[in-house]
Amino acid sequence: MATQPTNLPVPSESPRDLKYNAGKIDEFATSMGWTYTDRFGVQHYTIEGMRWLAQQAIAAFGYITLDSFEDGNTLTLPNQVLRLEANGEYYRWDGAFPKTVPAGSTPDTTGGIGPGKWLSVGDASLRYELSQISGATKIGSKDTNGEESTVQAELxxxxxxxxxxxxxxxxxxxxxxxxxxxxxxxxxxxxxxxxxxxxxxxxxxxxxxxxxxxxxxxxxxxxxxxxxxxxxxxxxxxxxxxxxxxxxxxxxxxxxxxxxxxxxxxxxxxxxxxxxxxxxxxxxxxxxxxxxxxxxxxxxxxxxxxxxxxxxxxxxxxxxxxxxxxxxxxxxxxxxxxxxxxxxxxxxxxxxxxxxxxxxxxxxxxxxxxxxxxxxxxxGGLLPSYKPISSEFTMWPGMGSDHIGYYNPRGTINLARNSGAYTLQKITGEFLDSAPAIASFSFYLDAEAAELDIVGSWQSTSGFQVAIHPNTLSQAGPNVPYYFPEGRSSNNAEQLNATKYASSISNVNTASGAPKHVGVLSGRGWKTISFYTPLDGGGVGSVFLMQLTVRPIPRYLASRRSSASVRRGITEMAAYSYPYRDFKPTGGDIPTALTLNSLVLPLPFDLYGVAYNPADQYFDCGFAKLYISGNHQGGGPVYYEAVIYRGAGGNNFTVSEIKKIGTLGAVTATCGTKARKVTVARGSVGNDMPLEDIIEVGDDSSFVAGATPNEFGLFMKVSVDWTGITTPAGWYTVYLQSFARGMGGASSIMGIG
Structure with a gap:
């Protein structure tokens, strides 16, 4: 203010003080500030300050609620509030008291809304907004990363x-x-x-x-x-x-x-x-x-x-x-x-x-x-934990896995551990004699093609079969002859049709431990493989299912059908170092030279019988090539090459020499098996230690001539007769090579349809 007051005591009649106080009266009445300062430097509340002070007092002591603008009422105190029924909001009168409100009024018709008039003191509008579907958008929050958000966004x-x-x-x-x-x-x-x-x-x-x-x-x-x-x-x-x-x-x-x-x-x-x-x-x-x-x-x-x-x-x-x-x-x-x-x-x-x-x-x-x-x-594909089959996978009856589902829908398959079983797990699914039985395996094949091989034992009279692609029969009108359910290769040049079914018939090795080829799958997707005996109970004889292997392979190699059909495959090779020399001894010495008298190798795929007993129906076998290379101690190199095949019945193969360099005796080859070897006998360490015999394949000395495989398959014993020749010692590598259908998982097949 331009006017400077005096310091005269109250009351002062100085014109200067009167003029100064006139400005202060205006400040007291109209200022929106809460205080003003008098001519002695002391602060006092303005009207707005007193209004604020009254609001604090009202808030401290609480409002007295009255009804209503619509019904009419009279307010006599600053902390009395009147409800507007139309929206549920409460209003306080900010003017002079008493305040009379006629019936049928609103805040607008009885003084208006604003400072010195009606002031809203309720939360009805906020509550109304929060009650709406979008109400949670009005409430602030922070998300799990600490970022500003709303309750609605979090909901x-x-x-x-x-x-x-x-x-x-x-x-x-x-x-x-x-x-x-x-x-x-x-x-x-x-x-x-x-x-x-x-x-x-x-x-x-x-x-x-x-x-x-x-x-x-x-x-x-x-x-x-x-x-x-x-x-x-x-x-x-x-x-x-x-x-x-x-x-x-x-x-x-x-x-x-x-x-x-x-x-x-x-x-x-x-x-x-x-x-x-x-x-x-x-x-x-x-x-x-x-x-x-x-x-x-x-x-x-x-x-x-x-x-x-x-x-x-x-x-x-x-x-x-x-x-x-x-x-x-x-x-x-x-x-x-x-x-x-x-x-x-x-x-x-x-x-x-x-x-x-x-x-x-x-x-x-x-x-x-x-x-x-x-x-x-x-x-198990209903669950997010399911995993498809994209590489070789072996399953058996009763197996639990994220990859497959096994089922025994009729309850006519007994699960047991059998010490005579042909697999590591020794689990057998026994199909009850003369009872209709089904065992099914379901999975997702994440590959364009796959081979199916099984291990098991059954009698040909059991009627044991495998269904892969069921046929749908016409139920109205004439029969529809072109309902072909099987999967086919996308590339016609590959001529690959998936197997529809496989029957046991009287193929070779149905009761042996040899793996049997069941068929092929063509096309990725969800699959069910069903093993069953006649559903009329007409099957006679035992069936033991022990293992099913699904082997994804290149589609081009998957053509493995029954006899007289095209079969694509690979060339397999077995190698034998004699003496053993896959690594160098720590001492650095070379291994001692040995005399090559005999050795035992896995029987090549193509020398197995496909569907007939090779011991007397040897036309069902193919050929293998034998290579022997090495160095005699002080006697120079040796190289030998021959074709091995079945030229007659029995267990002996014909060895037809193609080429020989250096000195080597007469070579013969015999089919047979290796015995089961009990590595640790049941209970030999203590009571139930171990629970069962621990089994391994026997060494070469356990070889016995024969044409019926056990769970370890068939073997070939290659012998060298040095009669009439000074027997040299040396270092040798022996190779046995043959054709294998598909990827060579199983040579014997079931009757494929």
Whole structure:
């Protein structure tokens, strides 16, 4: 202020003080500050300061709530507040008292809102905003990384985790029911591919389950349920919600499908119709409604399997649907759903064998889809922990693994440890005599081709067989002769067809420990291999299944069919150093030269009998080449080359010399086995120490001539007769070479179909 007051005592009548105080009165009345300073330097509250002070007092002592603007009332105290019923908000009068409010009033009609008028003191508007669906967006928070966020953002992040937890938990429960012969309900929801649309083939039936179009006599839900019961013993009761032509949105909004069907598992497949018009809006709508379906199913208590559309065109007419499918795979991951690639199932099937038009399947095509999804369920593919088979994998009856599922659906296979078994594990699955029995193994083959070999023992009268690709029979109209279920190579030049079945017939070595070739698989995907005896109980004789090996191999080498067919393979080689010299001794001395009298090598693949007993039906064997090279001690080099084959029955081979350099006696070769050797006998260390004999293959001295293999297979004893020759000592390398079909896993085969 420009005017300078005096220091005269109160009351001062100085014009200077009067002028100064006039300014202070204006400051007291109109300033928005809380205090002003008098002419002596002392601070006092302004009106605004006193109002603030009153508010603090009111806050300390609390408001007295009154009703209401609508009913009318009179306020006499600063801490009385009046409610506006229209929004639940409370208002305090900031003016002179008493304040009379007529009935039917509002803050605006009885003084207005603002300082010196009505002031809002409630939180009704905030509570209203927080009560809305978007209310959590109003509350600040920090995420797990310490970044600023909102409660809504954190809830959104945790929502998918909650759905994921519930979905995986339910899928695990269904997996247990599958593995324990349980009963559960399955919702099959989708479009024409789920309904079984087929208006071309004679093998069809009228519309059903609310659809308008004719269906194949076998649909994928029907085959899945039947195959699952047959191969695992579990019962999947189907509930079908499938309308041809439907999109995900139409299905979600269908009035008949708003109720919970009380199922344990939901299989959902949409996308073909959604992608019929490929634009961003359709894509976004599809993803939106697929997400809604997933949430609905999980909230209804189901585990969810999301199926990428199975379209019978190898991708020719379904590019957009395939793009959509990649998106829902990501959606399935977010929500913990199992994912099944439906488009992959028929990639290695003959087109006309499985389709009825450019998109839809016939009964065989739908059956293959149902069997593949059932294989996924039996293998453990409902769980995120499942692992595919991409390299050589050996399984046996009763085995538990993240790679395979084993089942004994009829309960007619006894599992036991048998000291006479032909495998390391010594586990045998005994098919009960004259009782129908099925043993199935399901897995995902992550390779284009694989060989199947088994170890076991059975009688030819048992009727023991292996089913790999079941045939679908026509159920309406004339028989459809082109329902070919087997997988085929994508490259026609390879002429590779997967095996449909293998029968025991009277092939060689059915009761021996030799591995037997069962067949080949062509095409990656979910597979089920079934071993069974006649389901009418007509099989007579014992069956012991001990091992199944799945060996992924280059597709080009997988052509291993029965006699008279083309067989591709490799050249195998066995090498023997004599004396042993795979490493240099620490002393540095060379090994002592030895006399080559005999040695024992694994029998070459091509000298095994394929389907007949080589001891008397030797035409079923091939050839091997023998190479001997080395240096005689002080006598120079030696090289020998010969062809070995069966020229007559019995256990002796014919050795036909091709070339010889240096000195070497007469070479002969004999077929035989090595004995079992008990390395540590049962109980030899202490009581039940060890529990069983520890077995190894015997050394060369245990060789016995014979043509029937044991669990170690067959061997060839190569002998050198030095009669009439000064016997030299030396250092030798012996090679035995032959052709092997495929990768050479098993020479004997079952009857292949």
């Amino acid at each position: 959104d992040a945790r929502e998918s985790a909650s759905y994921r937890d519930r979905c995986i938990t339910k899928l695990a429960a269904v997996d247990y029911l599958v593995r324990s012969k349980g009963t559960f309900k399955v919702l099959f929801q989708g479009d024409s591919l789920t309904a079984g649309f087929d208006i071309k083939t004679t093998d069809t039936v009228p519309p059903e389950n609310g659809d308008y179009a004719r269906h194949a006599t076998t649909t994928y839900p029907e085959r899945l349920s039947a195959f699952l019961l047959e191969q695992s013993g579990s019962t999947a009761t189907p509930v079908i919600r499938a309308i041809s032509g439907y999109t995900a949105k139409q299905a979600y909004e269908k009035s008949d499908w708003q109720s919970n069907p009380s199922c344990d598992l939901a299989l959902i497949m949409y996308g073909v119709n959604d992608a019929s018009t490929d634009n961003q809006a359709n894509h976004d709508e599809y993803i939106d409604y697929m997400e809604r379906h997933i949430k609905r199913f999980i909230n209804w208590g189901m585990g969810v399997v999301v199926i990428a559309p199975a379209v019978g065109s190898y991708g020719q007419v379904s590019q957009a649907a395939q793009r959509y499918a990649r998106q829902i795979k990501n959606l399935a991951t977010i929500y913990g759903c199992a994912y099944f690639d439906g488009a992959e199932v028929h990639n290695n099937k003959e087109f006309s064998s499985v389709v009825s038009d450019g998109i839809h399947f016939n009964s065989q095509g739908y059956a293959i889809l149902g069997e593949a999804i059932a294989a996924m369920m039996m293998a």
